[in-house]
Amino acid sequence: MSTSRDRMIRGAGLGLRRALLDQLVEQAPPGIDFYEVAPENWMRVGGRLGRQFRRLTERYPFSCHGLSLSLGGPAPLDQDFLVELKAFLAVHRIAAYSEHLSYCGDDGHLYDLMPIPFTAEAVDYVAGRIRRTQDILERRIAIENISYYAAPGQEMPESDFLRAVLAAADCDLLLDVNNVHVNSVNHGYDPETFIRALPADRIVGLHIAGHYVEDEDFLIDTHGAAVIDPVWRLLDLAYSLFGVLPTLLERDFNLPPLAELLTEIAEIRRLQLAHAPLAHCHG
Known part of the structure; x- marks a missing residue:
């Protein structure tokens, strides 16, 4: 998950949002080991914001999560x-790049992440595009399991589809445990069984976030709330199965004071230390 040892993604990270930028640049709060951004939001940013961003990328390891x-x-x-992205990753020495296993447009942009049909044909199609992406970037990438609300044309279980894409593309997996929880409620499967079915040797990092409860059997992945206990338990399970992996807290909306986010970061670190006290959460 790294381009050089000094830029490795380790421990507990935070999704970087512009509303937090001033505080993070000036305070350098303890407990945050790395940051993550959507590269599309920063690739052409200059001026004061661009300078602040560069200050952080010079001080911390960064990962990029594409949209x-x-x-x-x-x-x-x-x-x-992809050519522009490759240059951006090099300039800022970005250690890791991931994308969603989804699609978001055709002639236009949908501004949403749509599920790929769980079919053998789709496995071949998307795996070829992932391989081409890796060839252009000249680096291995990770794909993330998404939250989804319908599964049109489904021919195989989600976990089988995910494993098949990882094998055919020869890429890594960024496991979003909140998405597993959301999908398990919305589609009626056991989240622990899903996680246990994943290939441990492909998983290079974890995401954790909050969501919105529309109804007892319908959750919406918003990244706009605190992480709940069932999701923390899934993170704990992931550590027990796959080891202590770099873990990112995502919070995109309804941003609380930074102190509240740091409390959740501290909980990630507590769980990491519980599973690997001698590894200092390096993953």
Whole structure:
């Protein structure tokens, strides 16, 4: 998950949001080992924001989590974007890049992450696009399991589809445990069984977040609330199965005071230390 040992992603990280930028640049709060950004939000940013961003990338390891590559979409892969992304990752010495196993547009951008049909044909299609992405970037990437609310044309279980894509593309997995919880409630499966079915040798990092409860059997993945106990338990399970992996707290909306986010970061670190007290949460 790294490009050089000094930039390795380890421990507990926080998704970087512009509303927090001033505080994070000036305070350098303890407990945050790395930051993550959507590269689309920063690739062409200059001026004061660009300088602040560079100050952080010079001090901390960073990962990038893409939003717009549309790996499963019908439109041709955006190779111009990938060339620009490759340069951005190099300039800021970004240690890791991941994308969603989804699509988000055709001729236009949907501004949402749509599920890829769980079919053998889709496995071949998306795996080819992932391999091409890795060739252009000249680095291995990770794909993230998404939250989804319908599964049109489904021919196989989600876990089988995910394993098949990872094998065919020869890429890594960024496991979002909140998405597993959300999907397990919405689609009626056991989240622990799902996680246990995943290939341990492919998993390079974890995401954790909060969500919105629309109804007892319908959750919406918002990244706009605190992490709840069932999701913390799934994170604990993931550590027990796969070892202590770099773990990112995502909070995109309804941002609380930084102190509240640091409390959740501290809980990640507590669980990591419980599973690997001698490893100092390095993953």
